[in-house]
Amino acid sequence: MQDSKNVDCSGLAQLSLDLKRLGSTRCQRRDVLLAASGFKASRLMLTDMGIEAVRQLGHTFGFGWAAGRTSFALRLDTGKGGFSNHMTRVTGFDGRREVFLAKNGATASRLLAAHANHTMIGRALRIPTCCTQFYLDKAQAAAKHAYDYSGLIGMPRTHTASVLSNTYCRYFDRGIVDHFPCRHHCRRTREVAKQSAMTLRRVDPSLLTELVAAGTFVYSDRDGVFWLNDIDGVAGKPVIHAQTARESNLARHLARASQVQIVLGSERILRVYGTHDEVHPRSSIFDNVSVVSFRPNYGDEEVLFGDRSGLNNDQFDPMTRPVEGYGN
Numbered sequence: 001m002q003d004s005k006n007v008d009c010s011g012l013a014q015l016s017l018d019l020k021r022l023g024s025t026r027c028q029r030r031d032v033l034l035a036a037s038g039f040k041a042s043r044l045m046l047t048d049m050g051i052e053a054v055r056q057l058g059h060t061f062g063f064g065w066a067a068g069r070t071s072f073a074l075r076l077d078t079g080k081g082g083f084s085n086h087m088t089r090v091t092g093f094d095g096r097r098e099v100f101l102a103k104n105g106a107t108a109s110r111l112l113a114a115h116a117n118h119t120m121i122g123r124a125l126r127i128p129t130c131c132t133q134f135y136l137d138k139a140q141a142a143a144k145h146a147y148d149y150s151g152l153i154g155m156p157r158t159h160t161a162s163v164l165s166n167t168y169c170r171y172f173d174r175g176i177v178d179h180f181p182c183r184h185h186c187r188r189t190r191e192v193a194k195q196s197a198m199t200l201r202r203v204d205p206s207l208l209t210e211l212v213a214a215g216t217f218v219y220s221d222r223d224g225v226f227w228l229n230d231i232d233g234v235a236g237k238p239v240i241h242a243q244t245a246r247e248s249n250l251a252r253h254l255a256r257a258s259q260v261q262i263v264l265g266s267e268r269i270l271r272v273y274g275t276h277d278e279v280h281p282r283s284s285i286f287d288n289v290s291v292v293s294f295r296p297n298y299g300d301e302e303v304l305f306g307d308r309s310g311l312n313n314d315q316f317d318p319m320t321r322p323v324e325g326y327g328n
């Protein structure tokens with residue numbers, strides 16, 4: 001694998017522009033750029049048209065790829081904005097195929113052939129071994145959740161984690177890492193995220209800024225995922241910044257809320273204040289709901305922006321209070 005410091009940044013910046021012009025999502029651009037840079041291999045599910053684009057781009061920009069023969073249909077999750085981690089085999093033209101991208105074609109072909117060798121694939125995709133183990137250990141439980149592992153991720157004690165390892169933002173086409181971490185505060189995931197961010201910063205800093213999502217994320221398998229502006233409800237800003245569902249009970253309560261707090265040391269984790277009502281933290285609305293505040297930890301801003309100036313932009317509102325003090 002090529003060292004990320006030796007990456008041809010101007011070539012990859014052009015690759016990023018071409019991907020954007022072709023209508024690729026932010027996460028697809030991230031995965032192609034990280035593979036083309038040699039930092040890690042990537043795995044995508046692409047239509048025949050997407051595979052043809054990869055073939056042309058691979059030829060122009062010098063990265064390898066290999067596509068499987070089997071077609072799959074993605075089973076879209078209605079509560080999560082069309083996100084899918086589950087697929088079924090299909091015949092016909094509408095399917096997507098598994099595609100591995102790597103620095104060269106031989107590596108991509110080896111990964112495609114490795115199929116069920118999770119250790120080998122995990123290593124090439126730079127998934128920490130603790131997270132690969134989590135993926136295997138929780139497979140049965142995940143099957144009941146359309147193979148979406150998000151609700152199974154171990155929570156940090158303080159409900160805060162580094163903005164670098166935010167994977168709840170995948171439902172909003174953001175995030176620096178693609179794998180499900182074993183815990184939101186998985187140290188190895190943060191390390192991989194840090195290295196990925198530094199590679200992306202050299203190649204396409206504006207894409208990196210778009211991929212980073214700070215804030216409080218409320219996750220429910222059933223009732224949607226919510227990206228909150230701030231758990232304190234800053235004056236003049238609605239509580240919800242983005243959401244994948246509008247019709248659920250949880251969506252309706254969050255939409256009416258003027259303030260949302262995380263309650264620690266309780267079996268329920270959210271307290272929602274509205275202009276007219278307050279939802280009791282023990283309400284069934286919060287059944288199976290996970291809440292994590294993703295903030296820049298010490299040094300994250302330097303990794304993301306090269307200095308601390310990023311703290312002044314909208315995503316890192318300096319007025320944001322730390323979450324640690326909310327235990328009650």
Ligand SMILES: [Zn+2]
Nearest residue numbers: 130131182186
């Ligand atoms: Zn881990």
